[in-house]
Amino acid sequence: MQCGTMVAELLQFIIAGLKSGAVYALVALGFTIVFGATGAINFAQGEFYMLGGMTGVLLTTWGVPLPLAVVGAVMLTAVIGAAFELVAVRPIASGDPLRIIMVTIGGSVVLRQAALHLFGPDERALRPFTAGPSLRLLGAAVERQTLWVWAITAMAVVVLAVVYRQTMFGKAMRATSIRRDAARLVGIDASAMVTASFGLAAALGALGGLVVAPLTQTAFYVGSGMGVKGFAAAILGGLGNPVAAVGGGLILGLLESLTAGYLDPLYKDAVALVVLLGVLFLRPQGLLGGRGTEKV
Amino acid sequence: MAEVLLSVEGLHAGYGHAAVLHGVDVEVSEGELVALIGANGAGKSTLLKTIVGLVRAKSGAITFAGDRIDTARPEDLVRCGVALVPEGRMLFGPMTVLENLELGAYASKDRARAIEEGLARVEALFPVLAERAGQPAATLSGGEQQMLAIARALMCSPRLLLLDEPSLGLAPLVIGEIFSALDRLRAEGVTVLLVEQDARLALKHADRGYVMRTGRIVLEGRSSELLADDSVSRIYLGGEVGQHR
Numbered sequence: 001m002q003c004g005t006m007v008a009e010l011l012q013f014i015i016a017g018l019k020s021g022a023v024y025a026l027v028a029l030g031f032t033i034v035f036g037a038t039g040a041i042n043f044a045q046g047e048f049y050m051l052g053g054m055t056g057v058l059l060t061t062w063g064v065p066l067p068l069a070v071v072g073a074v075m076l077t078a079v080i081g082a083a084f085e086l087v088a089v090r091p092i093a094s095g096d097p098l099r100i101i102m103v104t105i106g107g108s109v110v111l112r113q114a115a116l117h118l119f120g121p122d123e124r125a126l127r128p129f130t131a132g133p134s135l136r137l138l139g140a141a142v143e144r145q146t147l148w149v150w151a152i153t154a155m156a157v158v159v160l161a162v163v164y165r166q167t168m169f170g171k172a173m174r175a176t177s178i179r180r181d182a183a184r185l186v187g188i189d190a191s192a193m194v195t196a197s198f199g200l201a202a203a204l205g206a207l208g209g210l211v212v213a214p215l216t217q218t219a220f221y222v223g224s225g226m227g228v229k230g231f232a233a234a235i236l237g238g239l240g241n242p243v244a245a246v247g248g249g250l251i252l253g254l255l256e257s258l259t260a261g262y263l264d265p266l267y268k269d270a271v272a273l274v275v276l277l278g279v280l281f282l283r284p285q286g287l288l289g290g291r292g293t294e295k296v
Numbered sequence: 297m298a299e300v301l302l303s304v305e306g307l308h309a310g311y312g313h314a315a316v317l318h319g320v321d322v323e324v325s326e327g328e329l330v331a332l333i334g335a336n337g338a339g340k341s342t343l344l345k346t347i348v349g350l351v352r353a354k355s356g357a358i359t360f361a362g363d364r365i366d367t368a369r370p371e372d373l374v375r376c377g378v379a380l381v382p383e384g385r386m387l388f389g390p391m392t393v394l395e396n397l398e399l400g401a402y403a404s405k406d407r408a409r410a411i412e413e414g415l416a417r418v419e420a421l422f423p424v425l426a427e428r429a430g431q432p433a434a435t436l437s438g439g440e441q442q443m444l445a446i447a448r449a450l451m452c453s454p455r456l457l458l459l460d461e462p463s464l465g466l467a468p469l470v471i472g473e474i475f476s477a478l479d480r481l482r483a484e485g486v487t488v489l490l491v492e493q494d495a496r497l498a499l500k501h502a503d504r505g506y507v508m509r510t511g512r513i514v515l516e517g518r519s520s521e522l523l524a525d526d527s528v529s530r531i532y533l534g535g536e537v538g539q540h541r
């Protein structure tokens with residue numbers, strides 16, 4: 001009996017951890033994609049997560065049906081991400097990773113303030129994708145939206161893997177991240193690939209912000225916190241490796257949830273920073289990243 | 297004589313403030329195999345990089361098939377029919393041999409057809425690459441990597457193939473294979489501009505040659521003439537002792 005509740009409790013923590021972890025994975029994927037194309041960290045990545053949730057909420061309040069609002073918000077954020085690269089990153093940074101980092105830090109402030117003015121200061125919630133009570137699993141509760149989080153994350157990862165492995169566009173993205181000059185020599189427009197990487201990263205971040213918005217609420221300020229989490233997840237996995245980014249996200253989510261459950265909920269947000277510093281000090285290539293891994 | 301395909305006139309180029317090319321004139325006619333020889337640091341690779349647009353020309357003109365290309369970007373040039381096999385091969389190491397070849401056809405208008413035809417051509421030229429199709433390019437031997445670099449450039453059916461040091465670091469037997477492949481390409485009508493440190497080897501396979509020294513063309517002529525020339529043998533055997541510094 002006692003043992004049974006302990007198992008249920010652990011299971012509950014694991015479910016919660018894998019739920020946030022899946023969202024971290026989506027945001028972390030965005031980090032690795034931009035890193036692959038530019039060699040730089042896009043510190044505006046968290047704001048794309050925020051924009052996804054907020055534009056989704058806005059679209060539903062305008063009466064757009066939920067599925068359309070989700071797709072629309074992802075596409076809109078992707079366009080914003082690509083436009084951000086075109087009008088800010090490219091002209092100012094001209095390809096220098098350090099400058100790209102600066103521009104994205106500045107860009108994140110601009111995007112956050114623009115969101116404040118556009119959407120207002122209030123916290124908003126998105127309607128759950130399917131209504132209904134939580135499901136029971138061995139004594140633990142699983143919210144229906146959590147299943148959506150997992151399903152949509154899994155789908156995004158599979159689609160991304162297929163695009164990168166099978167399509168000419170994906171191969172061109174990989175080629176550009178492996179050897180930019182060689183990619184240009186076979187006719188790949190490397191600058192366009194960088195723009196595409198920002199758009200794709202924004203779409204993934206937005207997707208994360210949308211699937212989790214019914215569970216956690218969203219507001220103009222949620223981007224910076226998620227940026228740190230996603231960055232930590234990407235670093236934990238090993239920057240530049242998409243599979244590892246997903247692993248890093250899930251592990252970070254689990255660590256947070258178990259820390260909050262068994263130590264103190266106050267420590268939850270510190271986990272990402274501890275992980276970030278720990279990995280950078282002890283294993284800079286990441287847990288899953290060997291030195292020879294392919295950047296994407 | 298056949299129509300001039302590539303013409304470089306009075307070309308100046310370099311990296312930042314370091315000028316490397318000081319007024320280079322080179323001409324390659326349709327169907328020719330032209331060798332560009334000279335010691336290390338003479339500017340041969342820079343010339344090729346400037347032709348494809350990886351290095352910007354400071355002044356002078358580069359004309360390909362009648363069109364000025366000195367401001368073109370590399371990704372556009374390959375669409376016009378100029379392909380560079382770069383020094384050090386620059387393969388996409390973690391990607392498979394097949395993926396490298398497919399990417400070679402990236403610039404083609406009809407990609408599916410270019411890939412199909414290109415693969416058939418590559419298989420005939422370098423059968424070993426077909427056997428290695430599923431292997432990451434980085435796991436190939438040096439010679440195979442060089443073959444793959446050439447094959448990748450051929451996938452877009454270029455009219456002009458620029459080759460930068462294809463023999464570098466390879467065993468004599470493999471070099472022989474690569475150069476016999478070049479002979480076959482020339483027989484197919486591909487125009488080739490070949491940069492090579494091994495001048496004797498290059499001139500044996502070329503129609504004409506240019507000798508480059510410190511960013512200038514110092515000698516040009518038919519391969520047979522250059523091979524017989526005293527100063528050429530001095531140049532390709534190393535620095536010219538006591539002659540200008």
